[in-house]
Every structure is written in structure tokens, then in C-alpha cells.
Amino acid sequence: MVPGPRGVPLLGNLPEFGKGPLAFFEKLHARGDVVSWQFGxxxxxxxxxxxxxGELLTxxxxxxxxxxxxxxxxxxxxxxxxVAKGPDWRRKRSLVQxxxxxxxxRSYAATMSECATDLAESWTDGQRIDVKQHMAALTQLIAVRTIFGVDTAADAEAIGRAMDVAQQEIGAEFSGIGAMLPDWVPTPGRARIRRATAVIDAEVARIVARHRDGDTERPDLLSRLLTAQDETGAHLSDQEIRDETVTLYIGGHETTSSTLVWAWYLLSRNPDAYDALTTELDQVLGDRTPAFDDYTHLPYTQAVVKETLRLYPTIWxxxxxxxxxxxxxxxxxxxxTRVWSSQWVTHRDARWYPEPEEFRPDRxxxxxEEIPEYAWFPFxxxxxVxxxxxxxxxxxxxxLAVLARRYRLTVDPGEIRPVPSLTLQPDKEVRATVQAR
Structure with missing residues (x-):
């Protein structure tokens, strides 16, 4: 073990960590692979x-x-x-999995392609778009359809706005002085996240009630959670249903939305990779919309997603x-002892990835086969896991397959930096021009 940078009394290295968690972890890694430090x-x-x-995760x-x-x-x-631990975690995992x-x-794939196709048909050649806004709206729609089984803009919009507030406040508290404060201390950020969570709770409660009042079987995730039983025959409680649907929403919307924004940014900066992507899509799909079975036949498209998650892991x-x-x-x-690992650092280690700062999906x-296990762990x-x-x-x-087959997105020049909150977000608007292929 290597000693880390000296901290300050009581707070340790928290002030430096709070200023820039990614840069701080890079600084620790420069000292060695196992470095001690003080979180407060x-x-x-x-x-x-x-x-x-791997030792930590397994x-x-x-x-x-x-x-x-x-x-x-x-x-x-x-x-x-x-969040759950021990037997409670094992029970919930068995019910959610x-x-x-x-x-x-497989049953959700058609919804994914259908929603992406609707977005593609709304674009026009030469249109200017906010990439983050469009990807967020798309993945929100997919999430409310596949998870909640609803299909109104109000559902997606209300939950989406509240999720944005909650994500920002989690990131601000986790890397700031709020991390040191007892739960009972009131702060403006904690008040904001309570208000945002109240909106989410109200929407989820309304949707759950709608499902329970229905007399037909639904194919969405929420319906499956409502009917799931553990080994004793017990169902998830209303609070547990709420917790799991919110967790699935974040996993199905926030992470994918962020990944897609970074993917368009990287593809726009690397035209050779963009060309390789569209070549594969043309060869495999031609003019048809991708289905679930096409997933395994699109290795380069998968590689684009993996390489994006290597450079800009949503969970960092x-x-x-x-x-x-x-x-x-x-x-x-x-x-x-609290043990910390960061995908941001391990994913950019030259020992495992030659030219680690380069976007190279072909790797x-x-x-x-040369990449060690747990050198890539975005999930x-x-x-x-x-x-x-x-x-x-x-x-x-x-x-990616639906949109890149029909359009080329050219993201505006200039560097976009990652901001670590609940997920890794761009530090500014990601503006792009849509060009028909």
C-alpha cells in the first residue's frame, strides 16, 4: 500500500476529492495500484x-x-x-432478475427499435439538435413503455424532470461537504431531492394503481414485479415495488442516455470509426429496422458501445x-476501511489498453482476449453485477443501429468534459447537425 496525499484535519482529502473526483483518482493512481487516503x-x-x-467485486x-x-x-x-444487503438483497435480486x-x-427489443424509428422519422436533413435532450427523451420513452407500460408524454416528462434534479443533487452531496453531514441536517439540496422524489413517488403510485385495476395481463417490467413471488409465496410490498421500479428506470434510462450522448460525440470526432459503423449497418441491415436477433450480428456496433463505456463509463x-x-x-x-475503485481510471490504464485515450472500437x-477480466467493468x-x-x-x-443507418450526426467542434454526478454527464450542451445518409 502506498500513502496518498496529505489531507486536512477532520476532512482528510475530501476537499480535493470534491473539487474533481476524476482528477483526484488519477492523482492517486499515479502513486500506485493500492493507495491509502482519507474520506473525511x-x-x-x-x-x-x-x-x-475483481477481489472487491467478487x-x-x-x-x-x-x-x-x-x-x-x-x-x-x-x-x-x-442498496439492499444480505438476505434482503438476495430475496429482491431473485424477484427482480x-x-x-x-x-x-427480447420482448422489449421491438419497443426499443420502434421508439428509435419514430425519432429518426421526426428528424430532417440539416436539422440542428441538442443530442442530450433527444437521447434523454428517447430513452425516457423506452423506459416508460417497457418498465411502466404507459405511453404518454406526461409520464415521461414528469419523471424525467424529477430524475434530472435528483441526479444532480446526489452528485453534489456525494462529493461535497454534505457527505460529512448527519442525515438530520437540513440543506437546500436535500430539500430539492425530497421534492423531486415526491414527484417520482406520486407518478409510480399512480401507475401501479392503474396496473392493479387492469384486468388484462401486461408484458411490462412493472407487471412482472407485481406478480413475482419469493420462495415463501410473498409478493413485493408497495414500497419495494416503488424502489425497484425507480432503480430499473435509472438503469434503463439514465445510463443508456448518457452512453449514447458520449457515443455520438466520439463517433463525430473519429470519422473512420463512424464509417466502419455505417458499413456494418449497411451490410447487415440494408434498409430494414434492426430486431433483437440482429444484436449478435452487429459486432462493430457493440464494440462502439463498449469502447464508449470504456472512455466515458456512466457509472464511474x-x-x-x-x-x-x-x-x-x-x-x-x-x-x-472504505475501498474505492473507479472505472474512469482502470479503463484508461495503458497497461491494458494501448493508446488508452484513443477511441478505437476495433480493440x-x-x-x-488480451484485456484482463475486470479491466472493463462499466456494469x-x-x-x-x-x-x-x-x-x-x-x-x-x-x-445506434436505427439512427446511424439513416443519419450522420456531426457534433459541434470543441471539447466536452465529463462531470461526475450519479452518472458521468457532459459539462455543456452537446449540439449537432443531422445529415441524411
């Missing part, structure tokens, strides 16, 4: 090597515990499967708390 008064370790990342629930990510995070997600298995994702941070018996790199970790075709890994991984990958690939 709490002892912490930063790890960057895939072997140690040992969660045994020798590492899920950390408390703060009142803002809990206000939004409640005690959903991402069947809703996002490959068979179920994972942590765990050491329990009795925790070990990293062959050395015991004191109980209570996932030619060099994939986490181990027993708590994101349940929506398949959903998110299929959604991103099909949306």
Missing part, C-alpha cells in the same frame, strides 16, 4: 489494478459490505436491490466497506 475522518483505500477490482456480501452512499442516494433509491433475463429483453465509481477477513493483493484490510474485436461485476446489463447493451446497440 474515515480510512480509505483506492484500488486500480483489475486483480484487486467478495461483496462476504468480506466486503455495501456502503451507505448517503441520504440523497437513499432518498431516491430507497432500499432497492442496488427474471424481469430482465434475455428472454424478457464503485466502493465497498471491509468486513472481517477482507484481503486485497494478499494483505488483510482493516475492518471498516474489442482484435484485442479483446460492476461479481454477485452484484448490474441486473440491467443486457437490457442496456441491447438498447444502446439497437438505437
Amino acid at each position: 475522518p474515515k480510512p480509505s483505500l483506492f484500488i486500480a489494478h483489475p486483480e484487486q477490482v 467478495e461483496v456480501e462476504r468480506t466486503f459490505d455495501q456502503p451507505d452512499l448517503g441520504i440523497a442516494f437513499r432518498t431516491l433509491l430507497g432500499n432497492g436491490v442496488v 427474471p424481469s430482465v433475463r434475455p428472454k424478457q429483453v 465509481l464503485l466502493t465497498g466497506i471491509a468486513k472481517e477477513g477482507a484481503v486485497l493483493a494478499g494483505r488483510p484490510v482493516p475492518v471498516g 474489442w474485436l482484435a484485442e479483446a 460492476g461485476g461479481g454477485p452484484r 448490474c441486473l440491467g446489463t443486457r437490457f442496456a447493451m441491447v438498447e444502446a446497440v439497437l438505437i
Whole structure:
């Protein structure tokens, strides 16, 4: 273990971390693969090597515990499967997992392509668009259709606005002084996230009531959650339904929306990769709309998504708390130590990725076998790997396929920097010109 930069009394390295978490983790990594630092008064370790990342992710629930990510995070997600621990987590995972298995994702693929096609048909040659706004609206619509089984702009708009506020406040509290404050301390940010969550709760409650009043079977995720039973025959409670639908919404909307924004940005800056993408789409699809079965026949399109997630991972941070018996790199970790890993840092390590700052989708075709396990972990890994991984990958690939087959998006010149909040967001509007192919 290598000592990290000196901190200040009580706050440790929190002030520097809060100014720029990504730059701070890069600074720690420059010192080594296992570096100690102080998150406030709490002892912490930063790890960057895939072997140690794997040790952390695979040992969660045994020798590492899920950390408390703060009142803002809990206000939004409640005690959903991402937050729950121990037997409660295992029960909820068993109830939620069947809703996002490959068979179920297949049934959602038509909705994904249909929504993307509707967006493509609304575009015109030469049109100027806000890429983030269009991708957010698209993935929101897909989310409310596949998760909630509703199809009105009001549902998507109300939930989407509230989610945007909640995401901003979670990021602000997590990397600021709010991370050190007790839950009972009132702050303007906590008030804002409570108001946003109240909107989300009201929308979810209304949609759940609509489902329960219906007399027909629905194919959406919410309906499957409402009928799911654990081994004792018990159903999820109303609060649990709320927590899981919000969790699935974030996984199905926020992560994919952000990934697509970064993908258009990277493709626009790398015309050779854009040409390779459209060549594959022309050869595989021709003039038809992609379906679920096309996913496996679009390896370069998948590689574009993977390479985007390498450079701009939507989830940029994972942590765990050491329990009795925790070990990293062959050395015991004191109980209570908080261990941090960042996809942003490990994904950009030249040891695993030649020319790590370059956007090279082909590396996932030619060099994939040389990339170590846990050198790429945008969806986490181990027993708590994101349940929506398949959903998110299929959604991103099909949306790219639908839109890039018909249009070329040219993002305006200038660098766009990532801002770490709940997900990794661009620091400004991403404006682009739509060009018909």
C-alpha cells in the first residue's frame, strides 16, 4: 500500500476529492495500484489494478459490505436491490432478475427499435439538435413503455424532470461537504431531492394503481414485479415495488442516455470509426429496422458501445466497506476501511489498453482476449453485477443501429468534459447537425 496525499484535519482529502473526483483518482493512481487516503475522518483505500477490482467485486456480501452512499442516494433509491444487503438483497435480486433475463429483453427489443424509428422519422436533413435532450427523451420513452407500460408524454416528462434534479443533487452531496453531514441536517439540496422524489413517488403510485385495476395481463417490467413471488409465496410490498421500479428506470434510462450522448460525440470526432459503423449497418441491415436477433450480428456496433463505456463509463465509481477477513493483493484490510475503485481510471490504464485515450472500437474485436477480466467493468461485476446489463447493451446497440443507418450526426467542434454526478454527464450542451445518409 502506498500513502496518498496529505489531507486536512477532520476532512482528510475530501476537499480535493470534491473539487474533481476524476482528477483526484488519477492523482492517486499515479502513486500506485493500492493507495491509502482519507474520506473525511474515515480510512480509505483506492484500488486500480483489475486483480484487486475483481477481489472487491467478487467478495461483496462476504468480506466486503455495501456502503451507505448517503441520504440523497437513499432518498431516491430507497432500499432497492442496488442498496439492499444480505438476505434482503438476495430475496429482491431473485424477484427482480427474471424481469430482465434475455428472454424478457427480447420482448422489449421491438419497443426499443420502434421508439428509435419514430425519432429518426421526426428528424430532417440539416436539422440542428441538442443530442442530450433527444437521447434523454428517447430513452425516457423506452423506459416508460417497457418498465411502466404507459405511453404518454406526461409520464415521461414528469419523471424525467424529477430524475434530472435528483441526479444532480446526489452528485453534489456525494462529493461535497454534505457527505460529512448527519442525515438530520437540513440543506437546500436535500430539500430539492425530497421534492423531486415526491414527484417520482406520486407518478409510480399512480401507475401501479392503474396496473392493479387492469384486468388484462401486461408484458411490462412493472407487471412482472407485481406478480413475482419469493420462495415463501410473498409478493413485493408497495414500497419495494416503488424502489425497484425507480432503480430499473435509472438503469434503463439514465445510463443508456448518457452512453449514447458520449457515443455520438466520439463517433463525430473519429470519422473512420463512424464509417466502419455505417458499413456494418449497411451490410447487415440494408434498409430494414434492426430486431433483437440482429444484436449478435452487429459486432462493430457493440464494440462502439463498449469502447464508449470504456472512455466515458456512466457509472464511474464503485466502493465497498471491509468486513472481517477482507484481503486485497494478499494483505488483510482493516475492518471498516472504505475501498474505492473507479472505472474512469482502470479503463484508461495503458497497461491494458494501448493508446488508452484513443477511441478505437476495433480493440474489442482484435484485442479483446488480451484485456484482463475486470479491466472493463462499466456494469460492476461479481454477485452484484448490474441486473440491467443486457437490457442496456441491447438498447444502446439497437438505437445506434436505427439512427446511424439513416443519419450522420456531426457534433459541434470543441471539447466536452465529463462531470461526475450519479452518472458521468457532459459539462455543456452537446449540439449537432443531422445529415441524411
